[in-house]
Amino acid sequence: MAPADRQQRIRLANGVRVRLIEDPAATQSAALLQLAAGSHHEPAAWPGLAHLLEHVLFTGSKGFQESDRLMAWVPAQGGKLNATTLTTSTAWFVGVNPAQLDAALARLVDMLAFPLMAVEAIAQEVAVIDAEYRMLASHTETLTSAALSHAFAQPHPLHRFQVGNQASFGEDNAALQRALRAYHRRFFHAGRLTLWLQGPQPLAEQRALAERWGNLFRPDPALAPPRRILRIPLTASGSAMAGARPPADGMANSSSPRTHCISNAPRLARRTPCTDDVPRLALQPHRAFALHHAAAHLMLYSFIIDDPAVETFSLLQALLQDTAAYSLLATLRAAGLCDDLRLLEPWRSPVQSVLTIEFQLCEPAGESATLRRSLEVLFTRWLVMLQDLPAGGLSHYAALALQRFRQHEPLDQLRARAFSLPPPESKAERLAARWQHLLSQLRPERMTRLEVSPEIIADRREVQGFWLELNAVEWPGVACQQENAGSGGDNPLMNAESGGANPLLNAGPGVAALPVMAFYSGASLPSPSILPSESVALHSVPGSGIPCLLLSPLPDQPLSPRVAAIVTSSLQTVSGDCLHNGGELSFSRRQGIWLLQLRGNSELLPSALNAVIPQLIAPSASAIRTGERLARRARQRLTSDIAVRCLLAQLPGLIRGEGAAEDNGPHLPHLRWSATLYGGDKALSLALARLLSRFPAEVNPEPLIPAARVPGRSLQCPTESRDAAAVVFCPLTESTAACLAAWQLMAVLFEPRFFQQYRVEKNIGYVVSCRFHQVSGVAGLLFALQSPSRSVEELLGYIAEFIMQRAEGIDGLTEEAIRDVSLPLREGLHEAVFNPTAYCLTDWQQRQLALPALTADSFAQLSPISIRKYYRQLAHHPECWWQLSNFPLTP
Structure with missing residues (x-):
């Protein structure tokens, strides 16, 4: 992220507000256009019109149509694009390689300023939104937002x-077209638009x-020049001369002769639009x-x-999501009240916001009212504690929020700035004043409450x-038995490792005993006193930037979902x-493989790894209980999420047999792990290698002969969604860099055509995706469809038909076309080298494939003949494809 002196705000001659952000370290550029109008501005007779317009604008404009329009062009360049309609604003955004920003911006502006809005396109997008509406009808966040x-x-x-849906839009598409054009004429002018640009390009x-x-x-x-001024000379008697226009009120001025100015379009000062x-x-x-x-199971x-x-919202988020000892989240987890929380902003206008704190509750183990009371008394006490957060603590958490923000790509940073959670960048004094303004409104008497649970009737x-099952409920008050003891002493909940008495849950009616909670006070992780004498063969990759240690099970050594969840909960504190x-520790699933990332300076890394290893050797009872809850919740999401997401979540396990034999022990099973240090010096590498000798698994063992590739197979998965969904994954047919390059190039060629054929022409539903994908150490082409109107058999048939239909296009490829299509792929490889964080993950991903490194030469060596060869391997061997489809959980 660029420092403040590399940001600039300007206003164009036509009134468009512009935010420019120069980020020299960025490998991508991004553009976002935000309209100060959203769902609240649409006519009451046309609910969903703003959302529909967001969709329709992508379908073509005067200057760019068909494969040249933004929706088709960006994926072909390896970029990203999307849009969102909010209550009082709408945004369209795109991320591309820096050299493509000019062309992307030309298409983005053209589609917003000069849309075609053809009747046929409107009809297609109405059907898409109707499918989206049906999908959202079971989406948890959508339903809770409505309930709020x-x-x-x-x-x-x-x-x-x-x-919006088919019923709200009706069948008269011509009338709908007129309504869309009227909405566009009313709101799409420069006074309601803000353009955001970010990338490595200089501000000029x-x-x-x-x-x-x-x-x-x-x-x-509002910035239009005044109309021509009519100067009317008056006679000495005050009457207008013959032929002159009389004053608007019909009254003559009786003062001495002077020139009277008439203008019915007064020029207005610059103002912030849409404040009222x-x-x-x-x-x-x-x-x-x-x-x-x-x-x-939620509380909001x-x-x-x-x-x-x-x-200040991102600052509040940093405090809420702090997982260190004695934090709110750590205390709630130890109490068995809450597994996670997040800050949401479900509504915003220019003068108001709604902030929601969503708690992911543990499954109820007792009476619901007691759980509500215990959670609320801790949370409200924590809000009181925020009033006493010192200036140094406020600056510390602001720095954490800014650090989190800087980890995002430029496109995500622009989205955060425009309509989500921008970073706290004001100077300390101003930020403190704004913080106090926020705290003055985070009071229990201003709070609304929503409990979400399967047990509610x-x-x-x-x-x-x-349609919601929703009732108003009584909410008894709570009282505090004791004041918070400050930052010292032990937290009885943090040390409760058995299922013993919980002082919160066993308090008297209406009374809650408070454990110690505290904010970070400057303590550092203790350094290891003595390093083990033994060491492992730690891979080291030279590099600049902050050193990073990556650890992951080998692709053929899957962690069971239960063990992975226990590891996740063990490492939270x-x-x-x-x-x-100043470091970063995360354990998450990337491309189907669990990855532990530890980033920090040479002093922090050994201390952090020294703290991690005991948690993996002997997880606490609390961590085991939490992990088992997380694993149950993950299994539930395999059926309750959006149908195509359920299938994608099953793909890693299908390929590697993950979870077939569930490990019920609390410890890590004896698996084979890889460990690589990126950056750092020899002393750091040696210290980490010695500490890893105590790691509860085999680290960097001698390579084994790769197992024979498992042929593809099919799997049917139950889902709560009644939409039909299908996923087909076509893995590489050769373990060569040339095959890998060819598969990536075919993904670029296929993606826009797949979208055009099934999202536009056949319009099968909301989810239509074709992309290059890597999962569980296997790379290939991924096709995904979800439809409310087609059957699973039809969707699988569409995918197979599409693959077979590509023969003619592949046969017509030329050397020049291959060079053009592969250019974004080559540039992506080049850019990762100059971004240490991106390079670490790119290199790690490459290592999982057990293939020769992919280089720019791999693409340069592709020819029409080789592409035709690899395409025929793809098309003529469907027995190698992995196929997943769904069926309704209940008839």
Whole structure:
């Protein structure tokens, strides 16, 4: 992320606001156009119109159509694009290689300023949104967001149906086209648009791009020059001369002769648009509700924030998601109340926001009211503690929020700045004042409450166009038995490793005993006192930047979901402590393989690894219980998530047999792990190699002869979604760099055509995806479809048909076409070398494949003959494909 002196705000001649961010270290560039109008601005007669327009604008514009339009062009360049419709704003955004920013911006501006909005395209997108609506009807976050709206006073646009569906749009597509064009004419002018650019380009170059393309939008009416001034000389008697236009009020001026100016278009000062075109939210008297959901145990607390400084939201997020000892989250986990939490902003206007803290509850082990009381008393006490956070602590957590932000790609950074959680970048004094303004509104008397659980029995009602089982409920108050003891002493919950008495849950009615909670106070991780004498053969890769240690089971050595979940829970506290000390520890699944990443300076890495290893050798009872809950929840998501996501989550296990033999022990099984250090000196490498000799698994063993490739097979998976879904994964047919390069090139060729054929022409549904994919040490082409109107058999037939239809296009490839198509792929390899963080993961991913390294020469050596050869290997061996499909969990 660029420092503040490399950011610039300007306003173009037509009124478009521009934010420029120069990031010399970035390997990607991004552009985002934000419209200050959203679902709340659409006509009441057309619910979902703003969402529909977001979709329709992608279908073609005057300057770019068919394969040259943004939706088809960006994936062919290896870039990313998307859009989102919010209540009071809409945004379209794209990320590409820096050399392609100019061409991407040309297409983005053209599709927003000069859309075609053809009737045929509108009909297609109505069907897509209808499929999306059906999919969202069981989406947990959508339903909880709708339920939250019940706490706010009506009438308000928040309570309207906003997604849209076939019923709301009707059958008269010509009328719908007129409504879309009227909405576009009303809102798509420069006064409501903000253009964001970010990338390695100097600010002067970015400004030139902004002026070249941003000035194409219709000017802001508020900045239009005044109309021609009519000067009317008056007679001595005060009457107008013959033929002159009389004053608007019909009265003559009786003062001495002078020149009178008439203008019905006064020039307005520059102003922030849309500050008063959305009514303010207000709380209704009853603010506690319960929602039935078959697959979720949640508690959500919400607050209305007036005149928000949104940079403070990411600061609050850093405090909420702190996992170090004595933090709120660590305390809740140790108490068996909550496994995770997150900060959401379900609604925002220019003058208000709604902040929601969502707690992922442990499965209820007792009476629900007691659990609610225990959670709320801890949370509200923590809010009180925030008032006493010293200036140094505030600066520390602001730095953590900024560090988290800097880890994102430019496109995600722009999204955070434009409509999500921007980083806290104000100077300390101003940030502190804004922070106090936020805290003044995070008070229990301003809080709404929503409990979500399968155990809730409630009435069925329609809210925001979705059917919910939702009731208002009584919410008893709580009292605190003792004050927080500060930052010293032991936390009885943190040390409770058995299923013993919980001082929160066993408190008297309406009373809660509070454990010690504290914010980070500057403690560092202890260094290892004595290093083991033995060592492992640690792989070392020279590099610049902060040293990074990567550890992962070999691709053919899968961790069971249960053990992986226990490892995740065991490392949470160490991860928080590591973050506070300037490092990073994470354990997550990447491309089907569990990866432990440890990043930090030469002093921190040995200390952090020394703290990690005991947690893996002997996980605590609390970590085991938490891990088992996480594993159960992950198994539940295999059926309750969006259907195609359920199938993708099953793919790694299908390929490697993961989870076939569940390990019920608390320790890591004796698997073979790889370990690689990126960067750092020889002393660091030796210290880590010696510490890894105590790692509870075999590290960097002698390579074995690769196992024979397992032929593909099919799997049917139950899902709660009634949509049909199908995933086909076609792995490489040769273990060569040339085959890997050919598969990536075919993915670039196939992706836009697959989307065009099944999302536009056949319009089978909302999910249509074709891409290069790597999973469990296997690379290949991935095809995914989900449809509310087609059968699984039809979807699988479409994928097979598509692959077979590519023969003619492949046969027509020329040397020049291959060079053009492979250019973004070659540039991506080049850029990763100059980004240490990206290079670590790119190199690790390559190592999982057990293939020769992919280089620019691998693409340069591709020829029409070799591409035809590899295509025929793909098309003529369907027995190698892995196929997953779903069936409804209940008839």
